[in-house]
Amino acid sequence: MSELKRVFLHRHEAIDFEFTQNKEDFIVEEIFAKPFKQKGSFLILHVKKVNMTTWEMIEKIAAFLNIHESSIGYAGLKDKYATTTQYISVPQKYEKELKKFQDKQITILEIFRDTQKISIGDLSANRFKIKLHKVDDMKAGKIEKIARSLEKTGFANHFGYQRFGQDSLTQAKEMIDGELFIKDKKVKKFLTSVYQSYLFNEWLNERVEISQKEKSTTLTLLDGDVMLGRDEKLFTPKTPSLKDFLSRKIVPTGLLVGREVFRARDAAREIEAKYDDELLAEKGLRRRAWIYPEMLTCKYLQKDGDFELSFVLPKASYATIFIENIANRNFQ
Numbered sequence: 001m002s003e004l005k006r007v008f009l010h011r012h013e014a015i016d017f018e019f020t021q022n023k024e025d026f027i028v029e030e031i032f033a034k035p036f037k038q039k040g041s042f043l044i045l046h047v048k049k050v051n052m053t054t055w056e057m058i059e060k061i062a063a064f065l066n067i068h069e070s071s072i073g074y075a076g077l078k079d080k081y082a083t084t085t086q087y088i089s090v091p092q093k094y095e096k097e098l099k100k101f102q103d104k105q106i107t108i109l110e111i112f113r114d115t116q117k118i119s120i121g122d123l124s125a126n127r128f129k130i131k132l133h134k135v136d137d138m139k140a141g142k143i144e145k146i147a148r149s150l151e152k153t154g155f156a157n158h159f160g161y162q163r164f165g166q167d168s169l170t171q172a173k174e175m176i177d178g179e180l181f182i183k184d185k186k187v188k189k190f191l192t193s194v195y196q197s198y199l200f201n202e203w204l205n206e207r208v209e210i211s212q213k214e215k216s217t218t219l220t221l222l223d224g225d226v227m228l229g230r231d232e233k234l235f236t237p238k239t240p241s242l243k244d245f246l247s248r249k250i251v252p253t254g255l256l257v258g259r260e261v262f263r264a265r266d267a268a269r270e271i272e273a274k275y276d277d278e279l280l281a282e283k284g285l286r287r288r289a290w291i292y293p294e295m296l297t298c299k300y301l302q303k304d305g306d307f308e309l310s311f312v313l314p315k316a317s318y319a320t321i322f323i324e325n326i327a328n329r330n331f332q
Contacts, residue, residue, distance in 0.1 A: 258284025
């Protein structure tokens with residue numbers, strides 16, 4: 001399988017700044033899709049975690065409450081090497097025990113109630129605050145100019161390097177080919193998602209390369225593309241409307257391979273088929289191929305040589321991809 005590289009549409013000169021994911025320079029805040037009802041049979045925990053995955057946090061809380069991890073609901077996975085806040089849910093009966101919970105890496109900021117358990121996808125977006133280092137006056141000007149340009153034009157919604165752990169893609173391919181047996185359901189699910197993400201990224205790379213040849217400032221639409229409307233419903237117009245795409249009424253989607261999923265047609269399908277696996281038993285999905293950063297603010301800290309970016313991205317997208325597009329280079 002080829003190297004895990006992302007192809008960027010905007011071909012400006014690469015910018016050499018320092019970026020590292022850590023608890024001081026990478027801060028994430030989950031934005032929930034709906035208001036909580038403040039009553040009901042589930043406790044909603046607003047939690048801050050430092051340098052740990054969402055799964056590690058859930059495992060710790062589940063062990064403390066002596067419950068199965070599946071009893072804890074969450075809306076999305078957050079980066080490990082960062083300071084992140086998100087919402088999780090647990091049954092109401094554990095309210096007293098939670099008041100005794102203490103951990104150096106986990107802080108329960110507040111607790112309230114709701115009528116439903118939190119489920120994957122319930123969030124609407126994430127707010128990021130990221131600090132770049134070794135930035136001089138010239139680089140600061142370029143960073144802000146490109147970031148503002150990407151705010152208007154958007155960028156390709158690749159899976160970030162965090163999705164692919166060391167050797168996980170090789171293991172995923174061996175598992176899919178039947179050369180590696182995985183008993184642990186959680187590991188099996190993770191490796192399947194790695195395989196799906198890899199195929200999506202490879203498909204998106206080819207679509208970006210087509211856009212480069214067309215000298216387009218956005219993703220070139222093809223007949224048969226599966227579009228996502230503002231109502232979050234998928235549809236396949238014979239000829240997608242560029243006007244509606246540019247006005248953000250619709251967005252093209254890419255395939256996360258599997259069963260029971262809406263597949264592209266016509267010219268779009270010819271490319272998609274190269275990166276499909278119709279034998280995969282996992283349920284398939286569609287993923288936004290193009291996203292836009294919102295609420296962007298830029299701050300140059302000249303004395304320290306740092307540059308701060310604050311922005312909001314929709315769910316199922318990676319802040320590191322935005323930073324890579326600004327730098328015009330792959331970090332890992």
